[in-house]
Amino acid sequence: MSIHKEQVKSALSQVIHPEYKRDLITLDLIQDLITQEKYISFTLELPRKNDRLADQLKRECTAAIHQFIDPDAVTDITVGINISRQRELEGEQPQTSAERPPQQEPVLSGVKNIIAVASGKGGVGKSTVAANLAVALAQTGAKVGLLDTDIYGPSVPTMFGVTERPNITTQKKLVPIEKHGVHLVSMGFLVDVDQAMIWRGPMVTSAVKQFMQEVAWGELDYMILDLPPGTGDIQLTIVQTVPLTGAVIVSTPQTVALDDARKGVAMFNKVNVPVLGIVENMAYFVPDDMPEKKYYIFGKHGARKLAERLEVPFLGEVPLRQNVRETSDSGTPIVAADPASASAICFKEIANRVEQALIVRNRESGATGKIDIKIRP
Ligand SMILES: Nc1ncnc2c1ncn2[C@@H]1O[C@H](COP(=O)(O)OP(=O)(O)OP(=O)(O)O)[C@@H](O)[C@H]1O
Ligand SMILES: [Mg+2]
Structure with missing residues (x-):
């Protein structure tokens, strides 16, 4: 059984910082906590450089x-130095995270459901499904956001025909661009934007955290995350960074x-995120x-059978059709471009089953948990 983050926090609350006489969790010194089976990684954030103390605390953790x-x-413990914490920890009041006044509203507090659209293989249609799922949900009257987390190959700008730059609020938050009823954010919007948001380094995690925290998402019924292809470290980190309600897996047969x-x-x-279906x-x-013909060129019912074998819901099939590709390439997903077409109806049925799966999921396990994101200055 995989070690849970709460277990790690509970264990680390037994480790006392010798100078501040309080435990590492109360002092809020543990950042970027990731667990995977028996592997635990986190950053021990110290207010000043002190190698001896850092080594001692690492051993105690x-x-x-x-x-x-x-x-x-x-354990894989990285020591980070954050000098801005020094005054906070050594000043008078307030000292603990619990006592500190809230500086801003909690991250994503207005988002009810966060759904990742993923696959293992590239090019199977994740972005196409994510885009059409988002539009189909928006057409039901829901407030929907779509976050393109594919930092290295963003699709949302093309699929939604976004050429403009997003606005920035006076609080320096990025305003999603609305197209076809969906609030969009993609790294692809920001390629030349260097003023309001500073993207530090190639670290995908920190970019995704910024997408969460530094975007004025507002109230949303659904946030859809378009994940990059694969199941490696990048994907694992993203799914652990965001408080996901569930995941939709896309596959060809x-x-x-x-x-x-x-x-x-x-x-x-592995990360305890329910799979809503395939x-x-x-x-x-x-x-x-x-149009009456069906050619099973990639095999028949492969993903449907996989869903049965894995005992996860089967959410539906989408045919390979020229209009799906053309509408995506021209910036209007098929569900918006031709809502009455057979392909659009397939996507709308899938959206409906996703909604149903979410109702079941939320009844069984409660709504999305709070996210705890810290971005160091
Ligand atoms: N059902 C479909 N019918 C026709 N074309 C499709 C269909 N689904 C996807 N495509 C086309 O296949 C290509 C790849 O799709 P898409 O970009 O959605 O895949 P992806 O899984 O997101 O890829 P990546 O792994 O690169 O992120 C696109 O050109 C898209 O328009
Ligand atoms: Mg994609």
């Missing part, structure tokens, strides 16, 4: 984790895609001149 959680746990989809389901299971994209090809 590992000892507490071994004593209170699991003697075989593997091909064996190679199914193998990767299985890895996607395993990744979400979408079979490019399920069959329908030629425009013979």
